[in-house]
């Protein structure tokens with residue numbers, strides 16, 4: 350029984366090919382572990398489980414598994430709301446494994462809430478986004494949240510232990526910050542496991558990370574218990590290395606440069622490689638979405654609705670770090686500064702549903718609504734200049750769409766937009782500029798160009814195979830796209846407003862050159878390129894596992910006394926036991 354898909358059009362197979370071990374692919378399986386399984390769950394009375402399941406094509410771990418040449422097993426929690434509502438059973442586990450290669454981790458409701466909302470989203474997420482968490486450490490609820498985080502990471506590791514066979518070449522690929530402690534638990538029970546972890550979040554400088562008193566060093570050790578630690582950018586990798594030097598005592602002099610553009614540590618006699626990997630978008634899946642009748646119909650609807658106006662698009666999670674308030678304030682400034690554009694430019698801001706909750710999330714929504722209404726109140730119907738008579742009086746200048754918006758509608762907005770604006774104050778990568786650029790290229794022709802309302806563009810129909818991206822310098826993707834984007838400091842609303850103006854009035858050749866440069870990057874770094882790169886480095890990092898000997902604590906290590914929070918104490922005690930002759934992480 351296959352769960353119903355969220356969209357009605359046909360998709361190419363999303364699962365990586367099933368290749369029997371030893372049949373030409375890399376040996377062993379890849380056990381891909383993430384907080385969530387790459388599944389969608391919709392309530393379904395006809396299903397024995399109460400939910401119908403389908404693969405979630407937008408799940409990053411699924412997209413990034415496309416390039417593996419080994420069979421893949423996914424481990425993670427069930428999608429919401431199944432995670433909290435479904436009663437675990439062997440039948441369910443067997444069904445998900447048989448149908449989707451998915452093995453669920455059943456975290457009890459309270460534990461999951463404390464793990465995810467309590468520790469991950471309210472503590473780790475701000476910390477990794479360079480925010481010190483002072484209130485957290487004093488709170489008593491924190492102890493429970495930290496304990497849930499530890500217990501959840503252990504439970505994930507236990508699930509891996511049930512299926513891993515290191516001697517057959519199985520390797521574990523862990524996604525993201527929720528599971529930073531997982532390698533510690535896994536290595537205790539399975540010292541020879543080959544483990545790589547990729548952080549999709551930023552990683553802060555040591556000055557910030559030290560504020561996680563009594564927690565940070567164990568998180569670092571968790572990462573160091575992997576064989577490969579991957580990041581989006583060189584800055585995050587460098588920050589991680591300086592945190593390791595400061596909190597765990599690994600002297601940077603002990604880090605050795607590897608041939609493949611990576612840094613290597615010797616941690617307890619084991620090689621640990623730190624490396625940057627490009628994460629792109631799944632172009633083949635995007636093309637299938639763009640080819641759907643739903644996308645074309647939506648694109649035509651958008652073109653009709655915004656005909657004669659320049660469309661700016663923004664798509665963001667509702668999250669304090671996405672800088673959406675700054676974006677709206679900049680839009681207000683843009684209309685203040687550019688009277689001739691009043692009535693001729695509209696911002697459509699799509700808010701993805703928040704995955705967490707709290708006063709900060711509610712506050713963002715309220716502020717966005719207030720600013721959007723104020724912009725319309727101040728500037729709607731106030732247009733002037735040559736096109737004033739012709740332009741229909743706009744009802745709104747900023748339209749906020751509070752998600753969920755299906756992918757086929759998002760791609761239609763991207764394809765129709767003359768400019769995309771992302772103003773995160775801190776962001777691991779942010780692939781929205783990638784999607785926008787790809788949709789402009791791949792969907793050209795379906796949506797009429799609005800070039801005729803841009804000064805200098807009158808009378809000319811510009812090709813849609815062009816795009817303009819205004820991107821925060823604090824988003825990881827700005828380092829990847831380089832000069833293809835107009836880079837801004839999002840803390841300056843003047844700078845954003847000027848960048849928006851620059852983007853929509855940019856000379857055609859300049860715009861085309863930037864678009865081509867961005868699109869080339871997307872083609873060269875398709876999501877399918879991640880797995881071979883990560884897998885190859887992981888296998889290289891694990892090459893000595895079979896013959897590893899204990900090098901000794903003295904090598905490149907010096908420990909200093911760090912006060913450890915009580916809930917993290919069990920980890921430390923175990924480590925001390927290990928160092929006294931037990932199972933030392935990575936020791937043969």
Ligand SMILES: O=P(O)(O)OC[C@H]1O[C@@H](O)[C@H](O)[C@@H](O)[C@@H]1O
Pocket residue numbers: 469525526549550704777778779
């Ligand atoms: O918000 P969550 O559920 O903790 O998920 C975090 C991840 O969410 C993804 O959407 C982002 O692309 C990642 O960069 C990020 O790390």
